[in-house]
Amino acid sequence: MHDSSAPGAGLSRRRFMSLSAQSLALLGASAVASQLIPVTLLADEARPEALPELPAGLLRMGRDIFPHDRLGDLHYAKPLAALLDKQGALVREGLKALQGSARERHGQAFEALAENDRVALLRAIETGPFFREVRSALMFGIYDNKALFPLFGYEGSSVEKGGYVNRGFNDIDWL
Amino acid sequence: MAAKFSQDDGDVVVIIGSGAGGGTLANALAKQGIRVVVLEAGKRFAMSDIENDEWAMFNKISWLDKRIATGSWDVARNHPNLPAWIVKAVGGSSMHWAGVALRFRDFEFRMRSENGDIKGANLLDWPVSYAEMEPWYVKAEKHMGVTGPSTGMPYHQWHNSFKVLASGAQRIGYKEILSGPMAINTQPYDERPGCMQAGFCMQGCRIGAKWSTLYTDIPRAEATGNCEVRPQSMALRIEHDARGRVNAVVYADAEGRQQRQKARVVCVAGNSIESPRLLLNSESSMFRDGLANSSGQVGRNYMCHTTAGIYAVMPKPVHMYRGTTVAGIISDESYNKPERGFVGGYRLEILSLGLPFMSAFLDPTPQGWGRTFASRMERYDHMSGVWLCGEDLPVESNRITLHASEKDQYGLPVPVVHKDDHAFDNAMRDHGVEQTRKCYEAVGATEVIRLPSYPASHNMGTNRMSARAADGVVNKWGQSHDIPNLFVSDGSQFTTSGGQNPTLTIVALALRQAEHIGKLFSQRAL
Structure with a gap:
């Protein structure tokens, strides 16, 4: 997993993304495997050089929408890159407007602002189509990502393991 | 061995929907030797199609045809095109339900008598009592395998x-x-x-x-040799003869082609949005406000639990x-x-x-x-x-209507689901x-x-039971007040919602209705 997911010299970033997505999907198909992914490996996988290219500010925006400090950038960047592929115009124009507001109000790029200033700018656009699409893409990209389930204490598919009848459905001991 | 009936066979009972109501009814009729065609809008999935994956299954089995939610309920704001979380597949919402099998309490069949007239509510007693329903609850509990006294x-x-x-x-x-x-x-x-x-x-x-009817009632109905299930068959309208008796159902098959199945009796069990929608879509020169709607109550009193x-x-x-x-x-x-x-x-x-x-x-x-x-x-x-x-009170203006211009993939007006709490x-x-x-x-x-x-996964009340024809759509057997060979066999017959998950009551009513239809058949009254 560690070696096979490292971007080879001849692989473009996009190609890597696609391979990485496949490997994660394969792991996802086997819940046993997904539970065995060590957290450190997930973090390691999110090395900056593996990130797809995103327009300035988009990754920052994504991290502000669902801020999980434990998650590497790659887990935000992948669904955002997929959204760009599908809805490029909407995302680029929305981001341009967001950057425009940032410069107008604070004289800086969105990603350079303090968190509370960024959040205020995002709150102002949260009902618009650009924000909603980004939020939705990340909701699926992060919380419906089987590889990330263990980080949230969720175990996913269980029937192939006999459910939980012998695996802790009633093991609570602190009541 | 599943039967195969001719579309010109006008002696069959056509059941629209294969969920808790329709699937149970199909089996209970077929076991009496009554010949049944089940038209199911959705696909037929195998056990191996079921996954432990929330979104995968949501996308696979949910009823995702467009609906529009309006009104002040929070569902209209948060899920404007998904007011109901129900299933489009053989087995219907008995695939999705969580298995809670509660009986109505005695008072819940007579909310009007218990509480009098309540301002803003269209409250009515059921035309059936708990005492009358109790043996049917026991039968339903044994039938479904409900934990507790009935099964041990x-x-x-x-x-x-x-x-x-x-x-x-x-x-x-x-x-x-x-x-x-x-x-x-x-x-x-x-x-x-x-x-x-x-x-x-x-x-x-x-x-x-x-x-779930998917792997109990449906295959057992087929095994009698008296039942044919047609998946991906979306009922478009119910037709009637010159006397005002229903006699055929027009439906779209998997390829979108229109088909027409003749019928001796039609039982509508498409859940509480589709069932009134179908009756409203079946309007004719004789029934200008839709079938079974002389009371004007078809589509009204939509309830989904508080x-x-x-x-x-x-x-x-x-x-x-x-x-x-x-x-x-x-x-x-x-x-x-x-x-x-x-x-x-x-x-x-x-x-x-x-x-x-x-x-x-x-x-x-x-x-x-x-x-x-x-x-x-x-x-x-x-x-x-x-x-x-x-309990969710019946309110007359909470209702299913047909959108004036927007059509779905079948060419039918999109249903509008309006609710104010x-x-x-x-x-x-x-x-x-x-x-x-x-x-x-x-x-x-x-x-x-x-x-x-x-x-809402619990949808009820839009073709409600009433003692008097002026107050509702069907009588205590789920039989249309207006059209004797038209029945409603799902939760849309509920007069009030009760504070109970509806499936057990839907199944009990379907078993009871099947026995009644059998009696009417043997008396040649249908």
């Missing part, structure tokens, strides 16, 4: 999340705390295995421990996703005590969501993002949660949320989060 099957062992809730409930003085009755086997029953506490009841039970989701963050891990999704019920508030500021009762039902659904329903409003949201998601494994299931609904919801909060805080919850309503 023990209730489920308490899972972690219910242990948390139940401890809190005991500490605030609640007494009626049970992990059933559930139509989910706790031991092998009726050729189906016991529950393995897999935690994916609402995605379709992969092993069949939960009752609900809320409540999730508590506990001080230590709970792992609520381990175990039967809704096997935990607290019933102390399930009585008519108007001094609480509302009529009818509610139950507190444990309900777990997986991580993917929790992210979608924790806060579906535009504000559902940011540090607060993310930090709550990071405590997912510390959560325990409740779903409130309470009655003031009593809001009072009950607040009361239930507060009681749940007390339970969880009694066991140390660090935060109690109130969720808006989920899209």
